[in-house]
Amino acid sequence: QQQVKQSPQSLIVQKGGISIINCAYENTAFDYFPWYQQFPGKGPALLIAIRPDVSEKKEGRFTISFNKSAKQFSLHIMDSQPGDSATYFCAARGGTSYGKLTFGQGTILTVHP
């Protein structure tokens, strides 16, 4: 059972464009929503995260938008660059066990120069 659903599976964007990745969750006990970035051959690394009492968080070109009532959150990458090409995972923490992260399926982002 996939408790965090992520879309799209893959995304192609031109340099300078906006990349948008969406996630939806079911468990209202989730209390922390991170996004991880993974480059080929590497482990995932935290990119940006948000708590459900905040509707938006921005760090540089990366923004999380959070809609608690809809149980949805999204990652926006402004001015996308070829170096942003990677796999992105949304995740949600909490539920039945502390520290447990439930991940989305992942989105492969390709930014063309």
Added chain:
Amino acid sequence: EAQVTQNPRYLITVTGKKLTVTCSQNMNHEYMSWYRQDPGLGLRQIYYSMNVEVTDKGDVPEGYKVSRKEKRNFPLILESPSPNQTSLYFCASSSPRSDMGAGETQYFGPGTRLLVL
């Protein structure tokens, strides 16, 4: 340098031959976890440990064992590997006391790619 290390990075084995993937962290983190990554499925938690001698099942624990005898180490054991355990495995660690503004960060190792023939 703060890091999570895994060994081996790549492993090819045959069905039924016991193997162990080691994981070590140098950040004095209490929480450690193992995930497997498969295309289209994201990362799924196998087992986790809240602290020394405290372990519990994640979402996909069948066919795996773990132990946590020391705080820094959290090995993953496959007693009798099968082809459906062919995957990319990640170890991660975190601490509830770290303050990253929105909660603690899980630090991931570089991954172990396992092929079971």
